[in-house]
Amino acid sequence: MTFRLYDSATHEVRDFVPLVEGKASLYVCGLTPQSEPHVGHLRSGVNFDVLQRWLRHSGYQVTFIRNITDIDDKILAKSAEQRRPWYNLAYDVQRSVTHAYELLNVAPPTYEPLATGHIPEMVELIAELVERGHAYQAPDGSGDVYFDVRSWKPYGELTGQAVEDMEAAADADPRGKRDPRDFALWKGRKDSEPATASWPSPWGRGRPGWHIECSAMAGKYLGPAFDIHGGGLDLRFPHHENEQAQSRAAGRDFASYWMHNAWITTAGEKMSKSLGNSLTIPAVLERFRGIELRYYLVSTHYRSHVEFSFDALEEAAVGFARIEGFLERAGAAGAGVVPDEFAAAMDDDLGTPAAVAVLHETVREGNRKLAAGESAAAEAAAVTAMLDVLGLDPADPAWGGSGDGDGKAAAAVGALVAGLLEQRAAARAAKDWARADEIRDQLKAAGIELEDTPDGPKWSLA
Template sequence: MLRLYDTQTREVRDFVPLVEGKAGLYVCGLTVQSEPHVGHVRSAVNFDVLQRWLRHEGYDVSFIRNTTDIDDKILAKAEEQGRPWYNLAYDMKRELDRAYASLNVMPPTYEPAATGHVPEMLELITRLIEAGHAYPAEDGSGDVYFDVQSWPAYGELTHQRIDDMEAAGDADPRGKRDPRDFALWKGKKASEPETASWPSPWGRGRPGWHIECSAMAGKYLGSAFDIHGGGVDLRFPHHENEVAQSRAAGQRFASYWMHNAWITTAGEKMSKSLGNSLLIPEVLKRVRGIELRFYLVAAHYRSHVEFSFEALDEAAQGFRRIEGFLERAGEEEAGEVPQAFADAMDDDLGTPAAVAVLFDTVREGNRSGDPAPYAAQVRAMLDVLGLDPADPAWPDAQKTDAGLSDVVDALLSGLLAQRSEARAAKDFATADAIRDQIAAAGIEVEDTPDGPVWSLSQKDA
C-alpha cells in the first residue's frame, strides 16, 4: 500500500483516497514572472512522478496544477520592462511549458490560470464575508481581508500560534484589523493598469494570491480532495492561508499535504532574487533533458539538494550506463517492475531506493547470458520515473552520440581480447593493467559467464 508523509500530521500515513480507485491531486504551479530555473522545475518533476506512480497503481487521477498569471511581481517586472503585464505572463508561461516538455513532465488533467477564475474567487470571498471570516477594509482602498482571529484553527497546517506569527506583508496594514490578516482582494491602485483589475462588489481590483488556489482547487476537485502539493516554501503563508480560508468557507479541502524540498546553491534556496538561478535552457546546453530529470528524480522529494555541475555530470554519466545496457540488450518492451522497486515507491515515493533497484537490475542483466528479462524490468521502472529513452517525449534521448555503442565496441574489442588472453595465461598483472587503462577512459568492465561486458562507469553505483 502507498504511504505518504503528510506535512500537517507530520507522519507517514496510508494513502486512503476519498473515492476508491480515484485520486484528486492539486499542486500549486508557478507565478509566471520570469524564466524557469532548475529550482522551479523540481516540484513539477516530483509531482509528475507521483501522478505516474498513482496511475501505475491503477488510480484514475485528476491532477490540477494552476498558473498564477496576475501578481504584484508580474506587474512590477512588466513595468520595468516597459510592456503589458499579460504579455510578460504569456511569454513566461510559454518558457515554462518548454521547460516542462524538455523534462518530460506530463501535462496535468487541467492547468487553470488565475485570471480565468475571478468569478469563482469573488464568490468564495463573498461567502467568507457572510460567514464572518472576512471584511472589506474601511480605509477606502477596496481591499478585502481574511480575519485570522475569527478562525481558531488558523496555524493548524504549520503548527503555529497566531501570536507567534509575523504580520502579513501582502498589503498596506492600515486597513487591517490585525496585522496578520491577509488580503483576499486588492483594490486597484491609481498606478496600476486598468487591464489588471476586475469589477467587484468592493470596487475594481484583483485577487490576492491565496484565494486563487482555493477557488481553482474547489472548482475542479470539489470541496474535498485527496492531495495538495507544492514546494516547502509555500507551507507558510500560502498553504496555511489556503486551508484556513477554504475550511472557513465550509470546504473540507485536502486530506494530505505534500511538500518537496528546495534545490540550493551555496546553502541558499535557488531563486532569481539571489542571482544564483540556473535557467533550464542553459543547463540543457551541458546535459540532455533526460539526464537532468534523472538527477532530480534520484533524490527523495523531501530531501534538500545542493546543486553542483559535478553532481549533475555524475548523474548524467550514470544514466548513460543504463542507456548503454538497454542498447546492448536490444529492443525490449516494458515488463513488470520488481517488487523491491514497488516497495520503495510505496514508501513515500522512495526514489533513491528505487533508483538503487534500477542499477542492481542493470548489473544483474550485464552478468546474465539473457539480458532481455532484465531489460524489460528496467524499461518498466524507467517508465514510472518518466525516464524511458524510448518514450517519444524524449526526442534527444537516444542521441548521446550516434552509434556510440558500436564505436566503443570496435575500439574495445582488441583490448578486451588481450585482457582475456592475459587472464587465460594467468598474467594477471597485464590483465589488471589493461582493465585500469579502460577504466581511466570512463568505462567499466564486468566479467560474465559469456565474456566481458562494458558500460560507462558511475561512481558509487
C-alpha cells in the same frame, strides 16, 4: 503494499486512503510566470509528475490540477520594469515554463487553469467568507478585503503556529487591517496599476490576492474536498496555511494530505532569482540532455534538499549512461513488470533513491548475464518498466526533441562505452581474461583508448 506518504500537516507517514475508491485527486501549486524557469522551479514539476505516474501505475484514476498564477504583484512589477503589458509577460514566460516541462518529460496535468480565468469563482468565495464573518472590507476606502485570522480559531494548524508568533502579512498596507496578520483576499485597484489588471467586484474594481486563487481553482475542478495538495516547501507558510484556513472557514474540507518537495540550493541557499544564483533550463541543457537532468532530480528523495552542482549532474549523467548502454546491448524488450523491491520503495513515500538503486542492481545483473553470453531480456523488460514509471524511458517519444544531434551522438557513445566497461569489469571479476581483452580490443577498434587507473578505467576518443 499500500501507498504511504508523509503528510506535512501531521508530520506522519500515513496510508493513502482516497476519498473515492480507485480515484486520486491532486492539486499542485504551479509557477508564477514572472521570469525564465530555473532548475529549482522544475523540481516540483518533476517530483509531482513521478507521483501521478506512480498513482496511475498503481491503478488509480488520477485527476491532476496544476495552476498558473498569471496575475500577481511580482508580475506587475516586472512588466512595469520591462515596459510591456503584464499579460504579455505572463504569457511569454508561461510558454517558457511549458517548454521546460516538455524538455524534462513532465506529463501535462489533467487541466492547468489560469488564475485570470477564474475571477468569478474567487469573488464568490470571498463573498461567502464575508457573509460567514471570516472576512471584511477595509474601512480605509482602498477596496481591499481581508481574511480575519482571529475569526478562525484553527488558524495556524497546518504549520503548528500560534497567531501571536507569526509575522505580519506583507501584502498590503496594515492601516486597513484589524490584525497585522490578516491577509488580502481582494486588492482594490491602485492608480499606479494598469486598468487591465482589475476586475469588477462587490468591493470595487481590483484583483484577487494570491492565496484565494488556489482555493477557488481547487474547488472549481476537484470539489470542496480532495486527496492531495502539493507544492514547494517554501509554500507551506503563508500560502498553504492561508489556503487551508480560508477554504475550511468557507465550509470546505479541502485537502486530506499535504506533500511538499524540498529546495534545490546553491551554496546552501534556496535557488531563486532574487539571490542571483539561478540556473535556467536552456543554459543547463546546453551541457546536458533533459533526460539526464530529470534523472538527477529523480534520484534524490523529494523531501531531501539538493545542493546543485555540475559535478553531481555529471556523475548522474554517467550513471544514466550505464542504464542506456545496457538497454542498447540487451536489445529491444517490451516493458515488463517492475520488481517487488522497486514497488515497495515507491510505495514508501515515493522513495525514488531506493527505487533507483533497484534499477541499477537490475542493470548489473543484466550486464552479468550479457558478459556470460546469456539473455538479459527479462532484466531489460524490468528496467524499461521502472524507467517508464520514473519518466526516464529513452524510447519515450517525448525525449525525441531534447538536445542537438551532436549532444545525442555523444550521449549514445558514452552509454555504449559505459556498458562495455561494465561487461569488462564483470569479466575481470570472473577471471575471464579472454573476454576482458576482447572488449578492450572492441573499444580500440572503435577508436576508443582505454587506461586502467587506481580509480577505475578511463577512456577517451583516439
